[in-house]
Amino acid sequence: MFMNWRRIRKWHFLRLISMCCVVSLLMVCWEHVDHHVVSHMKSYSYRYMINSFSFVNKSLSVSQEEAARFNSFPYLLNQNNVCKDKDVLLLLFVKSSPENFERRQAIRSTWGNESYVSHELGVILKVVFVMGVHTDVTNSFLLQDLHEEHKNYGDLVQQEFLDTFHNLTIKLLLQFRWMHENCAHARFMMSADDxxxxxMPNLVRYLQDLRRRNVRDHWVGHVHRGAPPIRSKNSKYFMPFDMYQWNSYPDYTAGAGYVISGDVAAKIYQATLSLNASMYIDDVFMGICAIAAGVSPQEHVYFSGEGRTPYHPCIYEKMITSHGHENDIRYLWKAATAPEVQGISSGLVGKLYCTAVKMMLLCKPYFSNTYSCMAAFT
Structure with a gap:
């Protein structure tokens, strides 16, 4: 056997060049790699202690008097009898802002249409839009419009706190307090962005199955596991050490949309009565409350994270939520609920077709924070 020494030397040279390129790239991007890979690996390994022990809750525990300070804002708009004497399958809180009238209108006429859900799906849905006060508190036209909207629809709940990103946890407390006071008998609660x-048809079928099986301790959504606190002051999600000192957040679901059973809602409400709600990332605060309640989030591959899901009938057939639809909710509702969508993956050919389509749409090498690749096979 003869060896081609020239080819061997050429191969070694190419390998050396490749290694130099990789090392150079790592040197240039090391800060990015360290932040997004190494920190995630550290926090993911740390998450087991965070989720299993109570030291996080102890560090954030406050007296009931101090906790009440975060949950005692007076109501400016309210409707406290919408659930009275009704067998509510789902109480759905939509986190809105005073100025987002068009978004609320789109929801009322599509997936949040209570009459459609009652007549077409045969269950009772109650939609409540929760909000604080616009930062321009002197805007008399906006105040007048809100009162007129509430007069026409009776579905707004507003408390007297500024409606800002750093008050999202206050808005979370509003939801659990309002449910406790006005709709504690609802079988399920959902929280979603506007x-x-x-x-809704897919969600109702899913919830009806849970109700038939009498499922309890249920919290489902797009789960973040072992997420590290962001310590960069330039980030919207900056978390200072004096507010949260641990290397990992507890497991939590993306706040864009998640569902909990009624018994979990009651437990979370009780947890909020003794925790420091100055933790302004509401998703994380929900995870902290869940540790106190002894509840863990469950992943559902058709709950979206912060990303928008692809547009395709094979996706629509099983989708539950999709995030980032400021202007196209009416279009998506018409497309996703079209009769031809149902059964598109029936039969062997349909299953193979939709699996191939979803693999191309979802199994991508980069992170999109929407449905995982696993959704292609379910």
Whole structure:
């Protein structure tokens, strides 16, 4: 056997060049790699202690008097009898802002249409838009419009706190307090942003199955596991050490849209009565409350994270939520609930076709924070 020494030397040379390129790239991008890979690996390994022990809750525990300070804002708009004497399958809180009238209108006429859900799906849905006060508190026209909107629809709940990103946890407390006071008998509760699309027929079928099986301790959504606190002051999600000192957040679901059973809602409400709600990332605060309640989030591959899901009938057939729909909710509702969508993956050919389509749409090498690749096979 003869060896081609020239080819061997050429191969070694190419390998050396490749290694130099990789090392150079790592040197240039090391800060990015260290932040997004190494920190995630550290926090993911740390998450087991965070989720299993109570030291996080102890560090954030306050007296009931101090906790009440975060949950005692007076109501400016309210409707406290919408659930009275009704067998409510789902109480759905939509986190809105005073100026987002068009988004609320789109929801009322599509996936949040209570009459449609009652007549077509045969269950009772109650939609409540929760909000604080616009930062321009002197805007008399906006105040007048809100009162007129509430007079026409009776579905707004507003408290007297500024409606800002750093008060999202206050808005979370508002939801659990309002449910406790006015709709504690609802079988399930959902919290969603006002730019989220919810495929209500699919969600109702899912919840009806849970109700038939009498499922309890249920919290489902797009789960973040072992997420590290962001310590960069330039980030919207900056978390200072004096507010949260641990290397990992507890497991939590993306706040864009998640569902909990009624018994979990009651437990979370009780947890909020003794925790420091100055933790302004509401998703994370929900995870902290869940540790106190002894509840863990469950992943559902058709709950979206912060990303928008692809547009395709094979996706629509099983989708539950999709995030980032400020302007196209009406279009998506019409497309996703079209009769031809149902059964598109029936039969062997349909299953193979939709699996191939979803693999191309979802199994991508980069992170999109929407449905995982696993959704292609379910």
């Amino acid at each position: 730019d989220v699309f919810v495929h």
